[in-house]
Amino acid sequence: MNYYDIIFYLFAAVTLLSALMVVTNRNIVHSAFYLLFTFFGVAGLYVLLAADFIAIVQLIVYVGGILILLLFGVMLTNKITNVEIKTGTINLVPAVIGIGLFAGALLASVINAPWKINIAEKTFPTTKILGTLLIQEYLLIFELLGIILLIALIGAASIARK
């Protein structure tokens, strides 16, 4: 067990524990704040996989953007912190079937996936490679994604104006 293993388990523990807290917590603002640690842990895992660009994009998009928006939404919504989140058990049989199927699919993909077991020995910057790929091979998809985001933006603005 070397240092990278310890760091990996640390980040994995942060991610899993905070994700558990997000789901089980009854206070919605607490859930949103725990999500911060989940995103942060995932970013750390990306760094260990030598995906430097993805790790920082994870931080900038999820922590700097989505989480802050989420918190704003939660905090600006009137009396949302007083809402009691109801937890109970209904429709036991269909739920068990659905969850069982989903868990089976997840488990199958976990077992069958070709996992990278060793930490990358030699890391190199990935930004340039990603940029070249996006602009040359996946240009159409890249631009289409941009248009989809633009549509969402215009839609949000037009709903807000009403």
Next chain:
Amino acid sequence: MIYDFFYNLTGSVIISGTVVALLPLFAFILPFALFAVLLERKVAGHMQDRLGPMRVGYHGILQTVADIIKLIQKEDIIAKDNDKLFFNIAPVLTFAGSYAAFAVIPFSSIFLGADIDLGIFYVIAVTGLVVAGILMAGWASNNKYSLLGAMRSAAQIVSYEIPTILIVLSIVMLTGTMSLYDLSENQTAYFWNWNIFGGPNLDIQKFLLIPFMLIGFIIIYISTLAEVNRTPFDIPEAESELVSGYHTEYSGMKFAMFFLAEYANMFAVSAILVILFFGGYQSPLGYLGNTLNIPWLIPIEQFFWFIFKGIFFVFVQMWLRWTLPRLRVDQLMTASWKYLIPIAFVNLLIIGVISLI
């Protein structure tokens, strides 16, 4: 690099890593905060025709030391209805966010925590933690002034991040690198090679770039000023409206953490400006070490110049604080969305066209 030096000295990955990680804090941020708080009070005093702190030590130079001792002794008050867990995490998170930026800032060509390829992008990303910490502090305080201050602060930081990123993007586009070390190394000695004067290549492009670099610098200075919540953009902690914003409920060392984070942030944004536009750690007038043929003197000179330029911009921030009145919320948002972002965008396009020449 400094990590290799400590690794050769101690032979342990853990010890050398810890030392390198803590070095900016103990060698720089804590002394800087002590100095900057005193400087701020002295600047404020002299601008208002007062003397500032005078009692502790010669002309009050030990005032901040006395203040720190007072803060350590203070009782740590947590009100009954505060959200205990997040109330305690928030100051740490805020400080961690601003301290994380120092990991990639090159203080001199050898004093650099990590030379990562995505330096400037990383700095922009980790400042997101500061916003989350501020929101957490405001919400956990369970106090309307704190919450309002936190919301204003987060809205302001998020809006002013856009012009900052646009200007950073134009520099990255021009130089083709995001590493803060490479950005500093490119602008080699003598001040006319700095990016504000069009970069190190002497051709037509350099002279065309100068006015647009100046515009870019002014925009990024204004927006970083707003990102660290300084006057004229200090509505998050407007004393006359909100007591003191998101840290109203904090006392003792937790308050000190916010204070430290604020001063660390002030230096971090000044350092980023220096690296982007003013040559980073490069000396403006050539190195004494080269003239006298003493190679080990060069990194020390670089360290001096970096600190000097950084503190100069921190001083300008203080100067503006005691000169300008505070903006209203609507004026603040107008300034960002209607003026800074369009100008920054056009500036980006023009710099792009020039860099194609």
